Amino acid sequence: MSQPVPPAPPGTRPPRVRPQVGRTREHQTVPANHIFSPRPVRLGTGLNSGRNMLVLKDNETEPITRVPLIIERGRIDRPNVGAYTMPDQFLPAGLSLTQVVHSYPRHAWGTMLRVYMAEGWTAERMWKNLPHDFRRNQGAQRPWNYIQAAMGREVDKMFEEETGRKRVPIPRPRVPSVAAENPSEDEEDPSEDEEDQSEDEENSNEDESEPETNTPPRPRKTHADLTLDQLKKIAYMADHKVNEIEQQIFALRPEATQEYRSTWKKAQDEWYHVQMDAYKRDTGRDLRHSRKPNLVLREVWKTGHPRSDDESLSEYHARAEWNAWYRLIKQFQDLENARRAQLQLMQLEVANVTTTE
Numbered sequence: 001m002s003q004p005v006p007p008a009p010p011g012t013r014p015p016r017v018r019p020q021v022g023r024t025r026e027h028q029t030v031p032a033n034h035i036f037s038p039r040p041v042r043l044g045t046g047l048n049s050g051r052n053m054l055v056l057k058d059n060e061t062e063p064i065t066r067v068p069l070i071i072e073r074g075r076i077d078r079p080n081v082g083a084y085t086m087p088d089q090f091l092p093a094g095l096s097l098t099q100v101v102h103s104y105p106r107h108a109w110g111t112m113l114r115v116y117m118a119e120g121w122t123a124e125r126m127w128k129n130l131p132h133d134f135r136r137n138q139g140a141q142r143p144w145n146y147i148q149a150a151m152g153r154e155v156d157k158m159f160e161e162e163t164g165r166k167r168v169p170i171p172r173p174r175v176p177s178v179a180a181e182n183p184s185e186d187e188e189d190p191s192e193d194e195e196d197q198s199e200d201e202e203n204s205n206e207d208e209s210e211p212e213t214n215t216p217p218r219p220r221k222t223h224a225d226l227t228l229d230q231l232k233k234i235a236y237m238a239d240h241k242v243n244e245i246e247q248q249i250f251a252l253r254p255e256a257t258q259e260y261r262s263t264w265k266k267a268q269d270e271w272y273h274v275q276m277d278a279y280k281r282d283t284g285r286d287l288r289h290s291r292k293p294n295l296v297l298r299e300v301w302k303t304g305h306p307r308s309d310d311e312s313l314s315e316y317h318a319r320a321e322w323n324a325w326y327r328l329i330k331q332f333q334d335l336e337n338a339r340r341a342q343l344q345l346m347q348l349e350v351a352n353v354t355t356t357e
Helices: 097-103 112-118 123-129 145-163 228-252 254-283 293-304 313-356
Strands: 028-030 054-057
Touching: 097 112, 097 123, 112 145, 123 145, 228 254, 228 313, 254 293, 293 313
Parallel strands: 028 054
Antiparallel strands: none
């Protein structure tokens, strides 16, 4: 016979009640030489949309992503951090959730939280695996509360997708009590007190019974808030990733190293010619030949973006330099995707040969 639930002690609030998210029960096992599909996949909808997105390779204990994932609403703010891949790039297959949150922290947000919840991860565990420069609230008693709040908002989205109805919680007034002097008595739902309006663009839908203040919310930061030095750092890191993948390609077919280098060099030369042709078409002048892509991109950008009347020459040059490096990052990211697809195709061919033998 079930026992009645005792009332909450005076001054405390009952925990926020949200729908139950579907959990992954058992991971599919794949061979140790399994080659993942290069085609990225977007997560589904509803309370079960985070389930079964991981597989377990033979003789391994930590599950990994089974396909490349397209993550919606990843973190594009927090510019004063390391050069982490932006969330508009798909998340590669073959990564553990620990690797994702540590090496791709911008992707460990938005719809990717569904996978973490389906795998039983807590906000505290996610926070502790984040890179140190990506953590928030490090001096707070429960610094992972903002992640818990984001998880709660994601559950609300999943509920709305599944039912077509927005979750309407019951407002809970705060009652002054001794609990205000002892924070440990009010920890049933850590998503209540530390929701930062800059953390998620859906915060306006969150029902908090905090008293209103006249303090405006902090503006949400985007890639436009990145400084030139930060863009350069991201570009160098992106170039390094491309080089790493190329080394893996060489390792699979060392006898074809020179062939690959020649092919890539030819493609690079063609890119330069396209940029120079575009410059001459727009200006009627030849672009001074340069092998530095950021300089080429800067001059090409200037042809379509003249200086404003109220803009000084130094301001204009700074704006052109910023846009050149931003475009260079996009070039490196496209190149990384192309090299990764080539590597995965080669790995698939090697696996097929091994299976045939």
